[in-house]
Amino acid sequence: MKYEVNLGDKALSIDIKIAGDKLVIDSALGQMRLDAVKIQRGVYSVLLDNQSFVVGVCSENDQRVNVNGAPLSIKLLDAIHLHLRDLGWESVEETKLGQVATQIPGLITKIFYQVGDEVEEGEPLLLMEAMKMENEIKAPVSGTILKINVQAGQTVDKGTNIIEIG
Amino acid sequence: MKYEVNLGDKALSIDIKIAGDKLVIDSALGQMRLDAVKIQRGVYSVLLDNQSFVVGVCSENDQRVNVNGAPLSIKLLDAIHLHLRDLGWESVEETKLGQVATQIPGLITKIFYQVGDEVEEGEPLLLMEAMKMENEIKAPVSGTILKINVQAGQTVDKGTNIIEIG
Amino acid sequence: MFNKILVANRGEIALRVMRTCREMGIKTVAVFSDADRTAPHVLFADEAYHIGASPSSESYLKYDKILDVAQKSQSDAIHPGYGFLSENTDFAKQVAESGITFIGPPANAIKTMGDKTMARQSMLQTNVPVVPGTEEPIDDIEQALAVAQKIGFPVLIKAAGGGGGKGMRIVENATAFSDAVGMAQRESQSAFGDGRVYIEKYLEEPHHIEFQILADQHGNTIHLNERECSIQRRYQKVIEESPSPFIDSELRQKMGQAAVETAQSCDYEGAGTVEFLVDKNKNFYFLEMNTRLQVEHPVTEMITGVDLVAEQIRIAAGLPLSLKQNEVSISGHAIECRIYAEDAAQDFAPSTGEIVMLQIPDGAGTRFDGAIRQGMEITPYYDPMLGKLVCWAENRESAINRSERALREFYIGGIETTIQFCRSVLKHPVFREGPYDTHFYSQYKNDLHKELAESSDKTMLVAGGTLFQHIEQLKHNSQGDKSTKKVKSNWVTAQKEQTHR
């Protein structure tokens, strides 16, 4: 099975075969065997070419993989997805980015915009208090505020959709 | 519900009522509230009369309860069982003691008796090698060897019934 | 000596205080909020009392409740830790009035040093240099401009009512001055409900250096050397060390003397910290005094061998200091890395969730003051600091090497932490070389974050392969445990989107 691993601006094509309880991976580095054994939920001991790694894939969002303590934002794209990307359909994904959700629970203290306002990517949308700190939630994309689902003074759970930008 | 807690040669009568997520316990110490909250499988944070305890009941054999690090061999007897004991039926349990099972996996290196031999409580029945050490398995009760289920040189799993004394 | 001490705090500092209490044969009482029923400080303590709901305003800051518990548990002293009620004059007073010993300085010392303007004014009566600037909050812009011109631009405008960088402005020249003051006043008003600001000389290449102080009730005041605290982000310390690579022994002696004088000026008792700014020419200026135990106190403990909490308790019990100034020595070098539940890649946004795997470093010269365990939930209610890794070795280079080794073996799974960020600071050539100043983070931010994001082809292969296997196993094991199933891959998302179309 062919995949592409994306990390930052780097991409690596790999071909994975399952061989018993191990994986055989072909890539620009040649053929290597990967042996990943679960230690805890979402935490693996990985041997690749006899090098030892501890790999965590246990965050809610698996685009974050932790290798020997280093958190990495990776993408693993399969053949179908790569084909779609070649057809230029990749941008579909980006519109999803207009959904702004909370990463942690907290108290909304201030909202800087109203529905209909234009925002630039990176501008602070609102303030949320959590863990003794005030956290700015920034616009992930530029666009128009389509919906605001919360009010200042409201306590929100993790994962609440708070604002939609379109 | 009435119980008796036995520990070594001490016994304590207690009366337990469930009150929401807490227990109300009456005993010679008076009435106290016990709040036990699970931390891990079989490990509890216990507050009794505002004293703080960590209690483990997670060994295979729950007669071992660990209180603030101290392993204790306790028995918790309910009303029916106490009644049976008063009727002198308690000894029934003891015959079960003739079953000798392994506590850990290991290699049987020597068996000192044959079926039909008489043994005294506390005498070594066999040697088992485990964790780099030779371990003597002793007779839990006096009696006749009824059955020997293993041979010297055999590797056994934890919990294997190796000998029966009757 | 006390028989029983109530620790009016939570987290690592509660545990740290209780460790010393137990070593001294003193019983410990914990207080806890709803969220902390099974927190490490509750499990560690001899007694534990529930004091309210999870938000600290409803529990750890409720001093009537805490005093009730102290009475009920017959505690004879209260240790406030840091944060929460540790620098609250009212609390200190009420504790004393109820016949219980407050393990900390007298209420008056807290009061004097608690207000920056008041502290500054009080220091002007001594020989301790303060940063040149206005002595009173600004009323008259013209007069303020005259002061600014006298001390020379650039100047710093700072809020009188609070910290954290809010209401702070650097002004480069006279033209920009009045606008900047106005902005700072408005920002300060909105942040602290107090629009007062004052002016200070802006120091170039400033070092944040603090001195640990101990003062007993018998008139003995000593310092236990400095801590270098210039590695900060958003005015929050990240890595501290002692001795400072910037301070020589002559300067140490002068600053130590000034720190002792500062403490004496407010009739200080207990453990305290005098913070200084030191400019590139080694001129030093009083910044503020923290009238409590400091987060980074273990750094001092490791190079001096003194248990600062034990000294606090001894002082509060009326005993003299266990050592004299000339018995204070520096042995080796210690570095502290603060481990926060924060995502460095997301501008240090706090991270919550279950710690699914935990491997705390250990071994020679390796100390972790924390209050976490595997299986524990990190909640959003309190400070995101998980603990402090403090490494000691015979010299600075070895202490850095040891810290790097320890950070490398530190594993906290399930939440984001600053472990990796600390590693990239320790690896940075400017840090390794030393000295560095408070601009370190803003100056080398890009290096640090680039280092964090970097990865070899092999790492990508490992990450990609393991992710593949993880997803495959989830697919083939749909009976798997729920918590694993909620992992959602980008790749799976892509497939879903395709189906929807």
Add this chain to the structure above:
Amino acid sequence: MFNKILVANRGEIALRVMRTCREMGIKTVAVFSDADRTAPHVLFADEAYHIGASPSSESYLKYDKILDVAQKSQSDAIHPGYGFLSENTDFAKQVAESGITFIGPPANAIKTMGDKTMARQSMLQTNVPVVPGTEEPIDDIEQALAVAQKIGFPVLIKAAGGGGGKGMRIVENATAFSDAVGMAQRESQSAFGDGRVYIEKYLEEPHHIEFQILADQHGNTIHLNERECSIQRRYQKVIEESPSPFIDSELRQKMGQAAVETAQSCDYEGAGTVEFLVDKNKNFYFLEMNTRLQVEHPVTEMITGVDLVAEQIRIAAGLPLSLKQNEVSISGHAIECRIYAEDAAQDFAPSTGEIVMLQIPDGAGTRFDGAIRQGMEITPYYDPMLGKLVCWAENRESAINRSERALREFYIGGIETTIQFCRSVLKHPVFREGPYDTHFYSQYKNDLHKELAESSDKTMLVAGGTLFQHIEQLKHNSQGDKSTKKVKSNWVTAQKEQTHR
């Protein structure tokens, strides 16, 4: 300096060696058996190679396989740890012959000191006193009896071929002598396949005292003071400390000198330990020399500040010792408690199973050299030692208090451990008072085990109540996880039995 070191061991000592390697910038290679695929030393190492099945005879003792891995991984040195291949002359030779550095003494030194009789004979050439006795294994009973009468009863009969108390007999008088020799010979034959025994004077109130030695390739040999190892059970050390409460500085100097002489007598290089017996009159006698790193080496590290593994590596690389004899000092006091997966109440039977909860003590002066983690399975294949808790403080009393505090906060759930047993030793008045001799355990065994079994009414209430709740929850939650369900209460058993009748 070496670029890459293969650590031919597992468990805590593998991790401990690798920690130093990483601090020195040296890459590490682990080897592992089937059972150890996810063991901490595999996770910690830069590289890891599978070498065979779980029994150590099929993996950690297979030196051809280990040498293969060393070649394949291009390791330039091998550290053997302790146990396994650490005192194997053949292995040391083969490593050297394959062009890889063996981090340990020359094969000849291992050989001389490995055989007790040979070691004894070699020591008779020096000024170091040995316990009076036969120089050769016993052939002729009459001749042996004459020796016994000459040195005076009681005498000790000991196996030449092995240790652990097997083949050992104390003989009180001449009448019992020849029978005892015969029994010892037979026991020794069956235990070690070597029936040779010899005779030693039996010492009264003996102390087991050992000296840490370092010797480089440039003729420098130093000692790093003693370790008191008299707290033993079944000839296995339980608690060690340094300095010894029994040794004064004059004796320390004399014994240290004898230890250095011992090392020099066999052209020793590297780290080693010279063991002595010291009688109640402070006469000391050479017992044996261990030609490797000792389990209890951290005790010495904590009072001297020397990293013994770093010194081993430096010596093997041909560098001189990093300190001279007159630079070796004693700072404070250190105590080691060995934590075994054993049930003290069941005559120290080994305990296996999953570690369901783990809380390792930490804080000032608290070091745990271990290789365990929550969720890990303790298998029956290897030594049951889980790790060593080593506490340092400025004096012996504080070090005991700190150790007690640390043991109290140590929690290992799911298996039985010796944590509580160590606590009862530390609490014992004879230990706290010091000194104590090697009879401590047999003499106070009953006290220690009584202390272990004791409990207050409150404890019984807590245990009973929690057990009740645990069982109730299992009953009401039959969908609960399997592992919890296998808990079977005595009470439940009782009910079942009743039903069967």
